[in-house]
Amino acid sequence: MLDFTPVTVNRHSSLEERQFALTQIYRQVLERQPYESERKTIASLEKDFLKDKIGVRRFLKQFACTDIYLNQFYYSLSNVKFMDVCFKHFLGRAISDHQEMKFYNTILTKQGVHGLITAILDSEEYRKTFGCFTVPYPRKDNFYPSPEAFLESKFLNEEHIGQRGNSIPTMYWRQLGWTCTNGVCRHPEVNEVLNTAPKTTSKEIQSLSTNDLLELLKTSDVTTAKAIVANLSSSQRQELSVALRH
Known part of the structure; x- marks a missing residue:
């Protein structure tokens, strides 16, 4: 850059x-x-x-x-x-x-x-x-609102189409506590997720739509999926149950 x-x-x-x-x-x-x-x-x-x-x-x-x-x-x-x-x-x-x-x-x-x-x-x-005549490009700013903003932009600009699925935006990957390296995210140990950011994890999971939850659960191992389900609200559990039956 x-x-x-x-x-x-x-x-x-x-x-x-x-x-x-x-x-x-x-x-x-x-x-x-x-x-x-x-x-x-x-x-x-x-x-x-x-x-x-x-x-x-x-x-x-x-x-x-x-x-x-x-x-x-x-x-x-x-x-x-x-x-x-x-x-x-x-x-x-x-x-x-x-x-x-x-x-x-x-x-x-x-x-x-x-x-x-x-x-x-x-x-x-x-x-x-960029004005009216410069082609947009991956930016490397001298100042970011937060370290998270820097990491999210770095991961997003490095990923290929569909590399991390079609539902979950970059911001959620980090806030759910998943580990990303060179644009690729891998599931962390569930204890690391809960110990690192228990409040944020619960809050972010409860903000996801049913379709986003389904996509997330599809790509999760059993232990991580159980941790995600444990943080769902009662309404999310009901909606997810209906969606899975169909």
Whole structure:
């Protein structure tokens, strides 16, 4: 990251420079290059970018609402995990806390994907960090709100698509006490979870939806699963019981 040079285009950029920027956009936002069949559906959008009719930010606003991006991330992920990857793709960091997650989750719920993407790309943070013409990238800030924020961004930016499942956002992995190394999380001993952060573990488990709990239990060993169930509220137990019967 120390040697990383942000990719920026302007009205004086050559076609080759814009083509390179387009490649970097897909690397950051789609986490791969579009397939040939997919490029046909965004040919007009790419043409506008390459001819300098639109900048990076406007390109992202439109591309993030295409079936290419939505099929890759939105339809296959839970809402909270989708927000997690949106922050990774467009702000180069993880969601900082529950307040930020709640704020953007409300936008996603009430305004849909377009509202969420617009809110992120129109945010003051995005404008100050990337402006209209710089391709977003994994950030290495000089200051983080907390050590947890630093670790969560590091893990999120290093993970591959689906590497830690499709439901649980980065923030929950840490708060549940699971150990992460190089973007990969492994189940800790249950005693370590309970002794390290018993209050936080219980609180975070009780904030999970039924679908998130199911995903979490699927990837847990027997001992860890028992510890998770022990921290469930009575309503969660009932909802989980109904879900398992179906």
